[in-house]
Amino acid sequence: MTLHFINARLIDPEAGTEDLGSLSVVDGMIARRDDSAPVGARVIDCAGACLAPGIVDWGVKIGEPGERHRESFKSAALAAAAGGVTTIIARPDTAPAIDTPEVLEFVTRRAEEAAIVRIRHMAALTKARAGREMTEIGFLLDAGAIAFTDAMHVTTDTKVLSRAFTYARSLGALVIGHPQEPGLSGGAAATSGKFASLRGLPAVHPMAERIGLDRDIGLIEMTGARYHADQITTARSLPALERAKKNGFDVTAGVSIHHLTLNELDVGDYRTFFKLTPPLRSEDDRLAMVEAVASGLIDVIGSFHTPQDEESKRLPFEDAASGAVGLETLLPAALRLYHAGQLTLPQLFRAMALNPARRLGLPQGRLAEGAPADLVLFNPDTPFVLDRFKLQSKSKNTPFDGARLEGKVIATYVGGRQVFSGA
């Protein structure tokens, strides 16, 4: 299928530009960025809407295997397409964990059969994510594991972790840590401070994240591992991250869209859809994270899509499950930052598409010639009120229910093939 987009506002995160122009797609690849349409191309008049590289959402939980009632590959991919996400980087915190090449092959096959967007899988770093023995990192790499992580589980045994880091390094594998000191964060449902004290919720000090990050950076210095911190959410962690980058360690970091657009006060009267891991932070922390994304200190924005069924959220706040769905709301939520004048569109797509793709060694995330034609066409100004029951995800636990948002996806393309139409 040959396509020719005209009158498009081209968001190019690589060049950091947004210009009105044309772009053509031939054989699933981006061919040219000029006005001449290739022979036989279907011409799509974008009428000034934004055309950007499809989002690479790093850290998505899908309920396969084990929890298909919460999310399946099919429903997750539909949600992704509706949200402009063209590549899902799935987490291994399933039941059982993705910790053997056999399980990995199974989920890879299931995803290929069922999903309309690209899905790549991370594998567990330790067996059963228990933090006692490393997984078969070599076999898992051969089977297509894109990175290694125990998701939100923190390994306390630094000996085990240092061996896993060292072994991963020898194979060039990327390891992903969840910087958190579990001794401090265990049982916490909120960030310590006035709000948590008033609500009487068990809380964790933001320093728990810094302590976890400091330890991981120490291990990186010791082992030379390639490392990515899944979520940096407090201002206290930023100097440590900056120092590690300056010292030339192979370190990158991400942040969830929820920590960029919401703060602890949004929990209000114990609204469990706002219970996340790590918990929502203060407004000062949120603003510091936005700035860190703008400066490039934080590399990646992800949705940390975590589907939870109604039952597990309809509990007292302390007992309720943690996490929020985000595949479909990542883009409109991120556009809040654009409309607030805090981040430009190229900056947003650098963090949502280019950087994650680059870090994971994927060719996506660019508008350059020869890149895969994974594209999202959207109007950043279309206003709407989110109704959670209209989401494609099987689980509807979004903190943006009833929120006024701006920005709707018009169409999503994966390899030049249209997988979603918002019209």
Add this chain to the structure above:
Amino acid sequence: MIFRARHLLGIEHLSPQEIVTVLDLADRYVDLNRRTVKQSDTLAGMTQINMFFENSTRTQASFELAGKRMGADVMNMAVAQSSVKKGETLIDTALTLNAMHPDLLVVRHPSSGAVNLLASKVNCAVLNAGDGRHEHPTQALLDALTIRRAKGRIQRLTVAICGDIAHSRVARSNLILLGKMENRIRLIAPPTLMPSGVQEFGCELYDDMRKGLEGADVVMMLRLQKERMDGGFIPSEREYYHRFGLDAEKLSHAKPDAIVMHPGPMNRGVEIDGELADDINRSVIQEQVEMGVAVRMACMDLLARNLRADRGKRAAEVMV
């Protein structure tokens, strides 16, 4: 007289006028309770269910007596030992009870916010009898009534709250109420038992009890939970008593007419000296228990009035 609330979930939602309304009405119930014949028919025909997901003797007895004296049919559900253990969720328990058409639901639960969750699912008046470390509104109201009767006012007093503030719902409700009524609040606790961010509430913080008690009109002691006594939060019971237990010597730093309060049950010799607790010139601990019944009667009376008005309005709408 102003009282608009449908539920009593916390002091946070009450205005100073509403607090005064409760206290004024409670004063009248104190008189009733001191008579030989203590019956009133305020809640006649209404059903009150006490649901205690956490064991309690004193609060439950107080609520039960309050309901019975006003003529309500009172039922106690010992939920701590029943269906919840069989895996039923809080919401299901609430819906089951709701189907029995209670008018007043008194709930205590070990999780903060659980009573708010429950109140959103039922169509009767819900009273929070303590949820986790969030709020215990009737305790704060009975403390306010005790102070007002002893001091003649509930404004411009210096109140020292002392003990395990971090884990105490009583402390939270009290410091919200006393703040709303424009008092000077001091919190005295070892730093491990002080909640974070509390300096933003406009309280003064002390870890030296003698300094904290300087010039106080009211000394509120809090119960130290047994499970927190050793190792975790404080080094030992005896060190705690030495530094934070109230005795005559430490109390001498407060105003000479300062009153001593305790929400009970007391650990004599841990947070308070036994003799001092029994000193009728200083301690108002027994009076607090008495005020408890009156305040709970007042709260249920006011909520029942709003409930009747609400239902009357809805019935009128249906007729039209």
